[in-house]
Amino acid sequence: MDKAGLRIYYKKERQLMSADDFVSRSERVLAQLKKRSWNDVAYLHLYIPIQRMREIDTWPFMDWLRQHYPALKIVVSRSNPDDSSMSHYLFRERRALFENKWGILEPQEGESVDEKLIDAVIIPLLVADKAGNRVGYGKGFYDRFLAKCRPDCLKIGLSLFPPVEQIDDVNEYDVPLDVLITP
DSSP states (O other): OOHHHHHHHHHHHHHHSOHHHHHHHHHHHHHHHHHSOOTTOSEEEEOOOOGGGTOOOOHHHHHHHHHHOTTOEEEEEEEETTTTEEEEEEOOOGGGEEEOTTSOEEESSSOBOOGGGOOEEEEEOSEEBTTOOEEOSSSOHHHHHHHHSOTTOEEEEEOSSOOBSOOTTOOTTOOOOSEEEOO
């Protein structure tokens, strides 16, 4: 299936999922993240979940990281819809985040972080295939961002669904995952 078809199907599946099933799947994904060692990661880019899109809630994981890996620097981003780019900032506290016009929490300012410093990126997505190709919301924000990261930057995708066999319309601008975590 192509990205557009997968996007429609999995957005609908995510919205139709019961609240209990959504929470259960999300907790299982976060439990797997907590099993990983984060000792070799100095800068971790972590997405702030979009509640209305039913993205896996990363707040509990962020709190856990701050407790167990206090030296790890958490990086969050702000989106620029004019050119589909992202700028990145050290995360300090929730109250420094502001809701943009689409209802997404973002930093308005802070200490900027260059993409080349980031050791690992945790990526929201709808579904991926067995080769690590991703389907997100289709705007290319993460592909543009990941293309600027170091080649050894670990790309970890979080999905509520198991991988599909293959995405038919992968192109040269798609940056695949190194790791896919599902329930």
